[in-house]
Amino acid sequence: MTTVSAEEAYTIQEAAAIKRVGPDTIRRAIKATEGATLKAKKIGKGYRISASALEEWWNQLEDA
Structure with missing residues (x-):
């Protein structure tokens, strides 16, 4: 039996x-089709964004 950590x-x-x-x-990043896109899971009417996906997106952004 494997244990899955949430x-x-x-x-x-x-x-x-x-x-x-x-x-x-955040909404624009989720709906983006190119560039820095944010992966999110649709749950009901809203989205859930994993901590790792949020960090990955943030690190893809170009510095100003």
Whole structure:
């Protein structure tokens, strides 16, 4: 029997607060088709973003 550890997942609002960006920035990153895209899982009417996916997206962004 294998044990699966649950990774922390965030809502759009939580992810935006963590990275100090607006929720619309997170939504655009989820819907993006090129460039830095954010992987998210649709759950009901909302999205859940894993901590690792959020970090991966953040690290893909170009410095200003």
